[in-house]
Amino acid sequence: MFLLDKILPFIFGYIRPFIKWFLHVFTRLSELQRICYGAKAGASRTRQVERSLQLSKHPDIKCLLLELDQAAPYADDAELLYFAQRATHVIGKVKKIKPNVHPDFGRIFGNCITAIYGYKRLMHTAEQLRAEKYDAENPEHEQKLLQLWRLLMPEEPLTARITKQWQDIGFQGDDPKTDFRGMGMLGLENLLYFARVYNDAAKHVLLHSKHPTLGYTFAIVGINLTSMAFKFLKTGAVKTHFYNQAATYKQHYSTLEDFHKLYCYLFFEFDRFWMESDPRDIMDFREIYQAFEISKLEALHKDSTLFVTNLVVESV
Known part of the structure; x- marks a missing residue:
């Protein structure tokens, strides 16, 4: 079982690009589009979007994720909502998704991005409070x-x-x-x-x-x-x-x-x-x-x- 746990991720990582290529050719949609259009709203869709982004090897997407990861802990509400616009723009450019052809993608994908980075900001906020010691002199x-x-x-x-x-x-x-x-x-x-x-x-x-x-x-x-x-x-x-x-x-x-x-x-x-x-x-x-x-x-x-x-x- 231990050996299988080691081998399966390697096999999946090797064949994943071929699966993505085949599905893209067959559906004319990127993986993120297929998730946004096909997965149920909420945890199912957002987790799949998050995983797809994390597994991406495209340098522009990796750079985007690094940028948002660094900004999320300190973002106010308005900045957090801007993350969706920023991510949609980058993904649209990389995946060649035209807004006039796919008008719903930006909204659906953007909601997932906001949920993902809102969660990251919440983790940071909670950690700050946890790290703040009770001070009887305060x-x-x-x-x-x-x-x-x-x-x-x-x-x-x-x-x-x-x-x-x-x-x-x-x-x-x-x-x-x-x-x-x-x-x-x-x-x-x-x-x-x-x-x-x-x-x-x-x-x-x-x-x-x-x-x-x-x-x-x-x-x-x-x-x-x-x-x-x-x-x-x-x-x-x-x-x-x-x-x-x-x-x-x-x-x-x-x-x-x-x-x-x-x-x-x-x-x-x-x-x-x-x-x-x-x-x-x-x-x-x-x-x-x-x-x-x-x-x-x-x-x-x-x-x-x-x-x-x-x-x-x-x-x-």
Whole structure:
């Protein structure tokens, strides 16, 4: 099997140009045109476009990809949308695609480009937040932490900045700043977004976490789920979700808010998964957490997967 895994890519790389040539002669369309016209909108089409571009050996296309890769992390929304125009122009010139003969190609291909480089920009933005350490001397960081408490525990004021009360929302000790080490400010921003935008759902999950036998540490689990979401993002596993989202809602590119919503979905679903697993105690956490992660990865292997953030609380 190992030898086969080594040989197949080599064989495919060798015969691919011949397959492309034959299909081009037979259909009078380039590979990118065949993908854009034939593949289903969303993850299926965008992934195929991305792969076709990455496999291209044409110097102009390789130069284009390098240019866009370098610019994407720092592009604003207007610049990101311009990527589609730039890429369509280069591909049209290389593949001799005439806009008057193929009027739909630019729009379809351009949407794929925007989704691809929006995802790359999102990876950079999330990495910046993850790398930003929580700083107790930073007033903005402190205000966000205190806001998290107020949103989750509005009836119970903090008695002090450093207090055992933080354990009531699932931090490990008296000062939450040490718990953000792994995920930095991304961990706090995710928790805060969940508590602010989906307050009823967040309180619902927090109440479950305090169950006398099925309970878990809310904030620590939340930071672990930030790690899971970030890993999905960095490995590309969650491209399926974001590419389908871009096509379904016609927003064309993913933002940090979309990442926060993915996190909220994972947290709400993990809570359901945890309760249904009926753990003996918190010692079952690793096994259940890994089973949950595998279930989401399996879902993301399906081109049709789109995680819908519909956090409806039916009962507490």
